[in-house]
Amino acid sequence: MSSNTATEHVTSYYAATANPSPERPALEGSVECDVCVVGAGFTGISAALHLAEQGHEVVVLEAARVGFGASGRNGGQIVNSYSRDMDVIEARYGADTARALGDMAFEGNRIIRNRIEQHCIECDLKEGNLFAACNAKQLQGLREHKALWERYGHRELELLEGETCQREIVSERYVGALVDHSGGHLHPLNLILGEAAAFEARGGRIHERTPVLEVRHGETVTLRTSRGNVRARRVVMAGNAYLQGVMPELESKSMPCGTQIIATEPLPEVLRRELIPHDMAVEDCNYLLDYFRFTGDGRLLYGGGVNYGGQDPADIAGVIRPKMLKTFPQMTDVRIDYAWSGNFLMTLSRLPQFGRLNDNVYYAQGYSGHGVTCAHLAGRLIAEVMRGEAERFDAFAGLPHLPFPGGRLLRVPFSAMGAWYYAMRDRLGW
The missing domain is CATH 3.50.50.60 (FAD/NAD(P)-binding domain)
Known part of the structure; x- marks a missing residue:
């Protein structure tokens, strides 16, 4: 295979x-x-x-x-x-x-x-997941996202803006969130x-x-x-x-991409409730998004990053840990017990x-x-x-199943260039 x-x-x-x-x-x-x-x-x-x-x-x-x-x-x-x-x-x-x-x-x-x-x-x-907005443009996107899904009959959604976002995720990174009460992890x-x-x-x-x-x-x-x-x-x-x-x-019309995940040591319940009070799964709205949640035994599982072509970084924890600390600075002394990667398949x-x-x-x-x-x-x-x-x-x-520009040879660098552009837009809040 x-x-x-x-x-x-x-x-x-x-x-x-x-x-x-x-x-x-x-x-x-x-x-x-x-x-x-x-x-x-x-x-x-x-x-x-x-x-x-x-x-x-x-x-x-x-x-x-x-x-x-x-x-x-x-x-x-x-x-x-x-x-x-x-x-x-x-x-x-x-x-x-x-x-x-x-x-x-x-x-x-x-x-x-x-x-x-x-x-x-x-x-x-476990029940519930949410999409977290890092800036005002992403928050407006979540308002539109909620209206769109409701047009298609999905009404188990709740928009949290400003300080009300802290009810579900306690981090200074986010200005709002859209909770999907039908989701889970x-x-x-x-x-x-x-x-x-x-x-x-x-x-x-x-x-x-x-x-x-x-x-x-x-x-x-x-x-x-x-x-x-x-x-x-x-x-x-x-x-x-x-x-x-x-x-x-089929290969010219899809591309393996690697993503990386870490899992911490089990965390005390009091700390978990300080971070994600109702134990929902979270993903942010960036193009190269972060995603995280607590496992059944109380670890913070934190993922992010994309490697086009599916190649693994040499130090997965070194790549993902700074992302985790940007979201939750109080996790500085927490031990990382597991770090791994895997490929998903992306289409154009x-x-x-x-x-x-x-x-x-x-x-x-x-x-x-x-x-x-x-x-x-x-x-x-x-x-x-x-x-x-x-x-x-x-x-x-x-x-239509669209081929990547450049075919199998150039699909990785072309996609990486596009991802860099969108990542810059995320950082600048465009």
Whole structure:
């Protein structure tokens, strides 16, 4: 599934506190199935579970471990909608497309909560998230954001301006915040492990440490691995940022990006309440945003920064700790217990890419930082299209998949230049 040779979870807070999960055997020999899913992250497992519930025989191939990629390393925030919101979608693609995508913008959140309840998944689910404005322009953006979401029927929002912002986040950095009371945060690796177990309880099979080396298209698709192959009537490609080399036709239209996270030592409850009184997840409104929350055992998990092309910095804590201290200067003496990074997949439009290859190979990828919720929606839509209900899947599949300027060779420096420009605008409050 990827050229990355690592097969174990990165050393992260999530891996250290993961619920028990069996090691699944690598594929040996030849198997046949209705649907083969490539990638055991949120997209792949969500699709596999929905398809298993429809009665399909499903086999999942994972190059490393369940949740190895972004699904098991991310900030753990349940954030509604997409990385580009409905006003941008309407301006670029028209009112009908905006309405179709807007009707699904809050569905991934509901799918996650249903899975947690249905399968009794222990993943430290907590309620609420907020968007924090660093300047007056961003605060005006939040006013517009609230009005926009309410146009699409989402009314569990509360705008906090000036000192009232301190009710939810006690930091001098912010001049306001938009609280989404329907949002939340959780332990993402434990969520995906619980969903994988639910899929296996339905008779599904997962083969870990089984990278796909070749996809041979045809009426029956053959996926070749190092020690076997799978023959399937239909295939779901769900490797996202960890799929390089398998589907080269998609690579010029997306780019892996690295983001970094640290987790502190467990903090006293009194300190936690001084910082984020009601234990919500936070992300700011900068182009290169910071995001943070408290974990189930009381650590501050703080993330930020983007490395285009997916390369890791030499000192992750050295990059992220100053961001944390800018937000919460009182954390100077707090110990950092974990530091890790992971790749997400970004598209030029910042909208997800759904589509088909040769009519029986489906893909969903490129959530551009909103993968926790949107990947769960993608799994449902893939299952719908496979039972002949294509309308909602096609609302996404109809969006143009734009190539990055400069192609694979120059997409990283061009994107870094653009990010520098927008980061300067954030600093200057333009």
